[in-house]
Amino acid sequence: MSATTYTGRTRRWPIAFEPPYEGSRIPQRVPTILDVPQELRESDDIFQINFGPNHPSTHGVLRLIVDLNGEEVVGLSAVIGYLHTGFEKTMETKTYWKCVTYPERIDYVGYQNNELVFALAVEKLLELEVPEKATWMRMLLCELNRIHSHLVFLGTSALELGAISMFWYCFREREQILDLFELATGQRMHTRYFQIGGLAEDIPVGFYPECRKFVEWMPHALDDYLALLDRNQIWLERTRGVGSLSAHDAIALGQTGPNLRASGVDWDLRRDQPYLAYEQVDFQVPVYPNGDVYDRYRVRMDEMAESTRIVRQCLDRLERMEGWPWIADDRKVVLPPREELHTSMESLIHHFKIVTEGFRVPEGEVYAAIESPRGESGCYLVSDGGPKPWRVHFRAPSFVALEATATCMHDALVADLIAIVGSLDAVMGDTDR
Amino acid sequence: MSGWEDLPGHVSTREARGETTVTVETGRIRDACLYARDELGFDVCVDVVATDYLGWGGAGVSGYIGTAGGRDIIHPATQGLQSLPELKPKRFSLSYHLLALKHGAPRVRLQCWIDEGEHVPSVVSVWPTCDWHEREQHDLMGVVFDGHPNLSRILMPEDWDGHPLRKDYPIGGEPVRFSDAE
Numbered sequence: 001m002s003a004t005t006y007t008g009r010t011r012r013w014p015i016a017f018e019p020p021y022e023g024s025r026i027p028q029r030v031p032t033i034l035d036v037p038q039e040l041r042e043s044d045d046i047f048q049i050n051f052g053p054n055h056p057s058t059h060g061v062l063r064l065i066v067d068l069n070g071e072e073v074v075g076l077s078a079v080i081g082y083l084h085t086g087f088e089k090t091m092e093t094k095t096y097w098k099c100v101t102y103p104e105r106i107d108y109v110g111y112q113n114n115e116l117v118f119a120l121a122v123e124k125l126l127e128l129e130v131p132e133k134a135t136w137m138r139m140l141l142c143e144l145n146r147i148h149s150h151l152v153f154l155g156t157s158a159l160e161l162g163a164i165s166m167f168w169y170c171f172r173e174r175e176q177i178l179d180l181f182e183l184a185t186g187q188r189m190h191t192r193y194f195q196i197g198g199l200a201e202d203i204p205v206g207f208y209p210e211c212r213k214f215v216e217w218m219p220h221a222l223d224d225y226l227a228l229l230d231r232n233q234i235w236l237e238r239t240r241g242v243g244s245l246s247a248h249d250a251i252a253l254g255q256t257g258p259n260l261r262a263s264g265v266d267w268d269l270r271r272d273q274p275y276l277a278y279e280q281v282d283f284q285v286p287v288y289p290n291g292d293v294y295d296r297y298r299v300r301m302d303e304m305a306e307s308t309r310i311v312r313q314c315l316d317r318l319e320r321m322e323g324w325p326w327i328a329d330d331r332k333v334v335l336p337p338r339e340e341l342h343t344s345m346e347s348l349i350h351h352f353k354i355v356t357e358g359f360r361v362p363e364g365e366v367y368a369a370i371e372s373p374r375g376e377s378g379c380y381l382v383s384d385g386g387p388k389p390w391r392v393h394f395r396a397p398s399f400v401a402l403e404a405t406a407t408c409m410h411d412a413l414v415a416d417l418i419a420i421v422g423s424l425d426a427v428m429g430d431t432d433r
Numbered sequence: 434m435s436g437w438e439d440l441p442g443h444v445s446t447r448e449a450r451g452e453t454t455v456t457v458e459t460g461r462i463r464d465a466c467l468y469a470r471d472e473l474g475f476d477v478c479v480d481v482v483a484t485d486y487l488g489w490g491g492a493g494v495s496g497y498i499g500t501a502g503g504r505d506i507i508h509p510a511t512q513g514l515q516s517l518p519e520l521k522p523k524r525f526s527l528s529y530h531l532l533a534l535k536h537g538a539p540r541v542r543l544q545c546w547i548d549e550g551e552h553v554p555s556v557v558s559v560w561p562t563c564d565w566h567e568r569e570q571h572d573l574m575g576v577v578f579d580g581h582p583n584l585s586r587i588l589m590p591e592d593w594d595g596h597p598l599r600k601d602y603p604i605g606g607e608p609v610r611f612s613d614a615e
Contacts, residue, residue: 030583031561081588088573089597093604124450251476251534254562265534273538363518366450367530367542369479380482380528385514386492391598395480395530403565432588 026249026407034406036067036075045069051417053082059156059421060428062402066417073412078405083432091392095358096122097196099389103379104190106394107430109152112138112145113372114394114430115194120275121368121379122196125361126333132277133324134198139276140211140314141184141193142370143307147218148177149373150300150307157297157422158229161238166228173221176214183207196359197334198327208319215315218308222301229297239294243408243420246291253407254400257375258299259424263291269371281313293416293423300425333359358387367395374398374425394433398426436473440465440543452542454528459545463554463580466529466543470559475531475541478556481566482528483574486521487600490514523548527576529556547576555581573598 027034040046047068053061061082067075087106091099103118104111116138123130130138155170178188184207185191185200193200229235245255250263260267268285270278286302288295327334335354336347353359363385369378378395401424408420437446437453442461447454457465469475492514523546533539547553555578556563567578568587575596578584586593595602 026561031557031564033583081586081590084588086597089602089604127450252561254477254479254560256477256479267534269538272534272536360515363514363516364449365454365484365528365542366452367480367528367540369540376479376532378480378530380480380530382484384489384492384518385516390486390489391482391484393480393482393484395482399565399569400562403562 023246024249024252025246025410026252031253032078032403032406034073034076034409040069040074043069046074048075053079056160059426060431062421062426062428062431064405064417064421066414068414071413071415073409073414073417076406076409076417078402080399080402080428080431083428085433087433088392088394091389093388095387096361096389097354097358099392100194100196101190101192103394104192105429106396106433107372107374107377107398107427108189109427110145110149110373110377110430111190112141112194113370113377115192116142116276117368117370117372117377117379117394118381118392119194119196120370121366121381122361124366124368125364125381125383126196127362128197128328128330128333130198130328131325133203133318133321134326134328135276136314136317136321137184137199137203137326138194139278139281140311140318141181141191142276143310143314144177144180144211146307146373147304147311148174150304151177153300153373153422153425154225154297157419157425158235160418160422161235163229163232163235166225169221169224169228173218176217180207180211180214183210195327195334197330198325200327202326203318208315211311211315215308215312219305222305222308225301236294238415238419239297239423240292241290242293242416243412243423244290244292245404245408249407250291250404253404255375255404256400257371257373257397258296258303259375259401259404261285261287262295262299264289269369269376273369275368275370281310283307283310293419296423296425360385360387361389369395372397374401374427374430394430396430396433398428398430399433401426402431437541439468439472441468452540454542454544456544456546459527459547459551459553461554462527462529462543462545463556463559466531466556466559469531469541469543473541474533474535475539476534477532478529478560478563478566479532480528480530481556481563481570482530483570483576483598484526484528485524485574485598485600486526487524489521490518493517522546523551525549525574525576527553527570552577552579554579555584557581572596575599 051064051066053063063079065077087102091102103114107114151170151174155167158166182188185193245263247264250260266287283306286299331350340347361383365382367380375397380393382391384390437455441464442458444456525547527545529543531541570576572586
């Protein structure tokens with residue numbers, strides 16, 4: 001391992017980009033566009049193809065304009081925006097408690113995490129205290145969601161490289177996680193379970209034993225995946241040394257999350273800027289040094305094991321919280337309990353006001369950031385003091401991950417392109433918003 | 434963390450809700466970013482975001498509005514704000530969220546203010562990651578970045594008219610093709 005691993009408090013990255021530092025592979029003219037080299041530009045051998053937007057291995061509607069010299073990729077630029085739905089604009093016209101559903105649909109694979117970052121931003125503006133039980137349940141669901149997201153990554157990436165059975169194995173476990181979500185929240189995806197101030201409902205009876213079954217099973221499933229992939233010569237040859245991204249380049253390109261950790265940078269917001277109750281759980285941050293497709297896959301494999309550990313610790317805590325409140329007791333923000341509506345006029349008024357007009361959020365601007373399955377997911381929120389956000393902006397990790405495509409694609413073959421795009425794990429809904 | 438006064442073009446520093454916002458002169462934002470990166474150790478620019486403050490505070494203060502004829506009960510009391518928000522110096526704010534990869538994850542928001550038609554120096558040469566962030570803000574908010582190597586639309590189609598995230602951009606969708614309303 002090179003000296004790129006972050007070890008302590010005093011560490012400076014020599015990431016100067018101008019003049020370019022030694023060994024940077026970031027394209028010089030435009031950082032996100034790989035230009036065809038000067039000597040090849042006039043050549044008749046260069047063949048430009050459109051890869052996507054409708055292509056099974058672009059993970060959605062990503063379009064790559066690729067210049068090929070034989071089988072070698074010599075030029076590349078990514079075109080995004082095919083899934084742009086204007087979520088940020090739409091949210092400006094909705095009251096806060098209606099907005100909660102939108103972030104989930106932005107990153108439709110890591111939905112709990114996106115929901116969380118929006119809830120955290122609003123709670124930060126409100127300075128609202130969230131009950132302990134809600135915090136731990138949020139953590140549990142976010143970690144299950146992380147496993148879910150990595151399973152989708154692993155299944156589809158392996159599928160694209162020809163390992164079809166991986167897809168079925170991964171989706172077998174993914175199905176169990178979706179069943180757990182359904183049990184806890186009533187929905188398999190886009191659960192809208194996190195409410196501003198806590199959870200929408202109490203955790204149902206029977207969730208803990210089912211979740212425990214899954215936690216006991218998951219390590220075995222991970223062994224299965226490793227047995228299927230990690231000694232598979234085709235998988236190893238197609239991933240090792242392919243699409244490498246150095247630590248300096250990764251930082252200069254703003255990479256976060258698994259992509260950054262696979263490049264040898266020891267950085268995880270769950271540990272370095274703890275939110276929820278992450279400082280109270282025990283977990284490791286996997287770091288791999290090479291920054292190639294293989295390391296990105298290994299980081300995610302290890303993260304699934306660590307997430308399983310976190311889920312187990314959350315369960316231990318939550319099982320002792322039977323009967324604790326799951327949402328804050330602030331009637332100006334939180335809907336009153338359903339049964340009170342029949343007996344209390346005050347509750348009825350509060351319910352009516354929150355549902356029709358929405359609650360007001362104090363004036364100000366905040367930026368909340370969490371470690372989503374894809375890296376730093378951030379929510380910038382501006383409020384003018386009214387019931388609707390003035391401006392919402394999501395810092396989408398997939399958007400940033402795709403900026404690294406051109407850098408990773410140096411000396412790649414067209415077959416590697418599939419592996420590289422898959423390994424960056426971009427969700428197009430998140431990229432385009 | 435102190436020492437923000439040394440930032441090139443420093444205008445003011447504000448602490449709110451545990452976040453530091455440093456306002457910087459628009460023309461010197463690139464120098465400020467370079468200083469923050471090299472001297473203060475903010476390795477990563479995580480986000481660039483523009484906000485349109487057109488009509489900010491226009492909702493009026495809530496409460497009963499007194500008129501000559503008595504209380505104005507036509508305008509419901511809850512429609513406005515509880516207090517008028519603080520006025521903003523210019524129409525658009527541009528926030529750069531910086532992060533240092535070290536213990537405690539120090540963050541800062543560098544902010545500059547621009548009016549319609551004003552240009553901002555690009556920081557792509559400081560952080561390559563700002564390439565797409567700046568293109569996005571150019572596309573959706575119409576901010577023009579000087580010195581950006583490839584300033585074009587990124588999320589909207591290239592021939593799109595207007596900048597959708599501006600407050601004066603109408604909500605109401607686009608014409609549906611082959612419908613009677615065309």
